[in-house]
Amino acid sequence: MRRSAIAVAAALSSASLLLAGCSKADDNGDDGGSKATADAATKSVVNASAEKGGTVTYAMSDVPDSFDPGNTYYAYMYNFSRLYARPLLTFKPAPGEKGNEIVPDLAQGKGQSSDGGKTWTYKLRQGVKYEDGTEVTSADVKYAVERSNFARDVLSLGPNYFAQFLDGGDKYKGPYKDKSGKGLASIETPDKYTITFKLKQPFTDFDYLVTAPQTAPVPKAKDTGVDYTKKIVSSGSYKFQSYEEGKSVTLVRNPEWNAKTDPLRKQYPDKIVVNLKVNQATIDKDLMAGTTTVDLAGRGVDTQTQAQLLNNKDQKANTDNTYGGRLVYAALNTTVKPFDNVECRKAVQYAIDKVAVQTAQGGPVRGDIASTVLPPDVIGYQKFDAYPTQGNKGDAAKAKEHLTACKQPNGFKTYISARSDRQQEVDAATAIIDSLKKIGINAEMKQYPSGKYFTDYAGVPAFAKKQGIGIMMMQWGADWPTGYGYLNQILNGKAISASGNTNLSSFDNAEVNKLLDEAIQNPDESARNAAYAEVDKKTMDEAVIVPLTYFKVLLYRSPNATNVVSSAAWSGQYDALNLGTTKK
Amino acid sequence: MTAPIETTGSQAEAQPEAVLAGVKSQNIEGRSLGQIAWTRFKRDKVAVAGGVVVVLLILTAALSRPLQSLLGLDPNAFHQDLIDPNTTLPKGDFGGMSWDHPLGVEPKFGRDILARILEGSWVSLVVAFGATVLSNVIGTVLGLIAGYYGGRVDAVISRLMDTFLAFPLLLFAIAISATLQGGAFGLEGLPLHILVLIFVIGFFNWPYMGRIVRGQTLALREREFVDASRGMGASGPYILFKELLPNLVAPIIVYSTLLIPTNILFEASLSFLGVGIQPPQASWGGMLNQAVDFFEVDPQYMLVPGLAIFITVLAFNLLGDGLRDALDPRSR
Numbered sequence: 001m002r003r004s005a006i007a008v009a010a011a012l013s014s015a016s017l018l019l020a021g022c023s024k025a026d027d028n029g030d031d032g033g034s035k036a037t038a039d040a041a042t043k044s045v046v047n048a049s050a051e052k053g054g055t056v057t058y059a060m061s062d063v064p065d066s067f068d069p070g071n072t073y074y075a076y077m078y079n080f081s082r083l084y085a086r087p088l089l090t091f092k093p094a095p096g097e098k099g100n101e102i103v104p105d106l107a108q109g110k111g112q113s114s115d116g117g118k119t120w121t122y123k124l125r126q127g128v129k130y131e132d133g134t135e136v137t138s139a140d141v142k143y144a145v146e147r148s149n150f151a152r153d154v155l156s157l158g159p160n161y162f163a164q165f166l167d168g169g170d171k172y173k174g175p176y177k178d179k180s181g182k183g184l185a186s187i188e189t190p191d192k193y194t195i196t197f198k199l200k201q202p203f204t205d206f207d208y209l210v211t212a213p214q215t216a217p218v219p220k221a222k223d224t225g226v227d228y229t230k231k232i233v234s235s236g237s238y239k240f241q242s243y244e245e246g247k248s249v250t251l252v253r254n255p256e257w258n259a260k261t262d263p264l265r266k267q268y269p270d271k272i273v274v275n276l277k278v279n280q281a282t283i284d285k286d287l288m289a290g291t292t293t294v295d296l297a298g299r300g301v302d303t304q305t306q307a308q309l310l311n312n313k314d315q316k317a318n319t320d321n322t323y324g325g326r327l328v329y330a331a332l333n334t335t336v337k338p339f340d341n342v343e344c345r346k347a348v349q350y351a352i353d354k355v356a357v358q359t360a361q362g363g364p365v366r367g368d369i370a371s372t373v374l375p376p377d378v379i380g381y382q383k384f385d386a387y388p389t390q391g392n393k394g395d396a397a398k399a400k401e402h403l404t405a406c407k408q409p410n411g412f413k414t415y416i417s418a419r420s421d422r423q424q425e426v427d428a429a430t431a432i433i434d435s436l437k438k439i440g441i442n443a444e445m446k447q448y449p450s451g452k453y454f455t456d457y458a459g460v461p462a463f464a465k466k467q468g469i470g471i472m473m474m475q476w477g478a479d480w481p482t483g484y485g486y487l488n489q490i491l492n493g494k495a496i497s498a499s500g501n502t503n504l505s506s507f508d509n510a511e512v513n514k515l516l517d518e519a520i521q522n523p524d525e526s527a528r529n530a531a532y533a534e535v536d537k538k539t540m541d542e543a544v545i546v547p548l549t550y551f552k553v554l555l556y557r558s559p560n561a562t563n564v565v566s567s568a569a570w571s572g573q574y575d576a577l578n579l580g581t582t583k584k
Numbered sequence: 585m586t587a588p589i590e591t592t593g594s595q596a597e598a599q600p601e602a603v604l605a606g607v608k609s610q611n612i613e614g615r616s617l618g619q620i621a622w623t624r625f626k627r628d629k630v631a632v633a634g635g636v637v638v639v640l641l642i643l644t645a646a647l648s649r650p651l652q653s654l655l656g657l658d659p660n661a662f663h664q665d666l667i668d669p670n671t672t673l674p675k676g677d678f679g680g681m682s683w684d685h686p687l688g689v690e691p692k693f694g695r696d697i698l699a700r701i702l703e704g705s706w707v708s709l710v711v712a713f714g715a716t717v718l719s720n721v722i723g724t725v726l727g728l729i730a731g732y733y734g735g736r737v738d739a740v741i742s743r744l745m746d747t748f749l750a751f752p753l754l755l756f757a758i759a760i761s762a763t764l765q766g767g768a769f770g771l772e773g774l775p776l777h778i779l780v781l782i783f784v785i786g787f788f789n790w791p792y793m794g795r796i797v798r799g800q801t802l803a804l805r806e807r808e809f810v811d812a813s814r815g816m817g818a819s820g821p822y823i824l825f826k827e828l829l830p831n832l833v834a835p836i837i838v839y840s841t842l843l844i845p846t847n848i849l850f851e852a853s854l855s856f857l858g859v860g861i862q863p864p865q866a867s868w869g870g871m872l873n874q875a876v877d878f879f880e881v882d883p884q885y886m887l888v889p890g891l892a893i894f895i896t897v898l899a900f901n902l903l904g905d906g907l908r909d910a911l912d913p914r915s916r
Contacts, residue, residue, distance in 0.1 A: 303877045304877065304880045304881050307878075307881040308880070356662060358669075359669050359672060359692060359693075360692045361692075362672050362692070363668075363669040364669060420857060423877065427693075429863075430693065430864050434660065434662055445864075446862070447859070
């Protein structure tokens with residue numbers, strides 16, 4: 001009965017939905033009167049409905065770094081925060097890779113670049129109001145960018161790309177220290193609705209940068225620094241009703257929000273509740289029982305639930321198995337002998353049985369076998385395999401040949417690092433150890449806590465070298481879904497840093513550096529993407545990264561949830577903007 | 585009253601003088617404390633059973649590697665053909681039990697569970713025994729000194745015990761394991777990990793033993809035999825180790841048997857934090873932690889290491905209880 005009601009609602013609303021291109025596919029599904037199938041939300045909008053009311057309940061096993069849009073670095077907060085904070089641009093709430101499309105949010109349109117990509121201007125929509133009725137102006141956007149990027153002593157959790165790219169960004173000390181009230185000179189606000197960013201160098205991905213919640217307006221008078229997370233002033237369709245630190249958050253409709261100034265948000269549910277610190281197994285059970293609508297973190301169900309869901313045909317239909325925009329790989333450390341020799345690195349490329357690694361990680365549901373650095377859902381991906389082996393099961397004979405070429409015919413001893421609190425990673429490393437043993441490489445595992453993996457251990461090149469860690473387990477997702485956003489931090493020699501390093505191989509190749517530096521200044525998109533594919537191939541020729549799997553998540557899609565899309569822009573998570581519920 | 589002479593038969597026990605008077609020909613022997621304890625222990629069937637199991641466990645652990653090769657088992661060999669790739673669970677019922685793999689195989693890797701239980705037995709027992717010996721030696725020596733000398737010495741050692749008890753043990757364990765992982769004392773790999781575990785667990789658990797020994801020593805040092813020894817000019821160390829220590833053997837043995845199971849469980853929790861034995865080396869704690877992720881869908885996997893730990897802990901506890909009863913008649 002409930003199903004037919006949804007079908008009617010879907011038919012009524014499909015015309016009014018802005019989620020273009022999705023309703024058609026959905027109609028096909030409804031023709032047969034069949035239920036949504038597995039992976040449906042990656043292809044179309046599931047349970048499209050314009051019905052208002054109800055409470056959408058989110059749950060999370062941990063707590064987010066912060067609800068403050070200017071102080072977070074998690075994709076799920078980038079996604080969720082848009083309910084109460086409107087960035088200049090955002091990603092279209094659309095299924096799968098269609099979700100990678102940038103659409104204007106607070107701004108009227110995409111950025112106007114001049115000066116060869118060094119100057120970017122955005123026009124704000126007029127009449128957008130905060131929850132207290134005051135109007136949003138470009139000065140608030142400027143202030144939001146300044147507080148989130150330059151006041152690292154107060155708000156340190158988000159990335160600081162603006163500080164890296166804006167002209168004079170390295171000298172400005174942030175709005176809390178700057179008492180002049182003028183702010184950073186390279187962000188100009190000629191009038192209430194115009195904002196201009198002036199960069200040091202041309203940067204063609206700038207539109208992607210302003211999709212970050214860091215560009216969502218914050219009224220300077222209401223900013224309380226690190227405590228702003230407790231009293232956030234909403235510019236979106238929902239506002240905070242209650243905020244209980246580490247426990248729960250309740251959002252209700254923002255009465256000052258106006259549909260005329262916002263083509264994206266629909267304000268369907270009455271209330272949005274986020275429950276924090278709920279056990280993952282409990283979240284999975286609540287999702288299936290219908291008492292929770294969405295898992296906020298979007299990392300997928302746990303191992304046991306996975307087995308239960310996949311063994312049950314009806315339940316399997318309620319799952320979405322999507323790419324998470326990430327690659328699971330083993331970085332080979334070029335500073336540790338004998339991995340300074342490309343032949344030894346190639347030996348490892350051939351030796352690893354990727355199927356064993358994949359099964360150890362949880363099977364094809366948790367990731368497809370990878371052969372490139374760029375995952376398939378990132379713009380610029382091109383399929384190739386530089387080290388093909390029979391059935392991806394590794395080739396000990398070829399590996400031995402390269403070992404001999406490396407003058408280590410009998411193998412050698414090395415260490416492999418993994419994050420102790422990530423069982424999948426430890427399991428993958430265990431499988432790699434087994435593969436390497438077959439060609440005489442004796443790798444011993446070292447585990448470090450994930451919270452300090454980059455700040456104290458694997459991400460400190462001096463430490464890794466001293467400890468002789470030749471292989472480092474790693475998982476990488478892009479801050480924005482383009483080749484540059486993905487590749488630069490892990491392959492550019494200039495990205496190597498003394499601590500917090502993500503270029504774990506300490507890979508510094510002049511050709512790759514040049515390709516990356518030039519690509520981001522190139523206004524021609526297809527040329528840029530060709531360059532990213534080139535970087536990918538060069539990296540694989542140098543064999544510094546062993547791609548293991550393209551990370552996938554298995555999400556449980558609550559049958560009660562409406563307007564569900566799993567978007568590539570949010571690592572496969574369900575887009576938060578218009579999620580509704582049939583439970584009243 | 586239980587006198588140090590004891591014969592079997594309740595009648596005889598009730599009237600020793602009559603027995604002595606009546607049967608002159610019967611050869612009456614004086615028996616040592618050890619013999620008496622052994623007699624008592626033998627009567628406690630549950631404790632004997634515990635003891636037998638403990639002996640079997642130790643034998644299994646000692647012969648673990650030969651047993652594996654005898655049975656043709658390899659604890660680290662993958663059998664992923666026996667795993668369903670989608671669910672990563674073993675194919676077939678009861679966790680993939682078969683003649684080749686009598687206790688089934690692990691999810692994900694398909695490694696043989698029997699082989700890993702055997703391999704893990706010696707790791708777990710070596711760590712537990714080593715840590716127990718270490719904490720006993722430190723605890724006994726410091727407890728004796730504190731209890732016998734009293735005064736300032738006692739104050740200093742007692743405060744030291746308090747400090748150790750208040751120490752955030754897990755944090756320290758993580759820190760020390762992380763720094764020592766690269767190799768220390770000329771060791772690396774498995775021997776180093778075992779040594780680090782023994783050190784971390786043993787070095788921080790001595791105050792429990794220390795307090796027990798100190799308390800007992802406080803009571804014993806006022807006894808006549810100690811006074812007599814002192815009066816005859818015996819040195820401090822002589823009194824400590826020749827006079828007091830033999831009287832403390834009973835509580836020490838009893839407490840040790842109770843500490844071993846605690847240490848087995850401690851090894852398990854350190855493995856959980858990734859600072860214990862490193863994979864792919866099998867240990868019971870590590871197996872149990874892996875099994876937690878699967879207990880609803882593959883309970884068999886958790887059952888095996890769980891039972892192994894359960895049986896070991898129970899056997900040691902029963903043995904410890906029996907020993908206490910046998911060695912310390914007052915506790916009856």
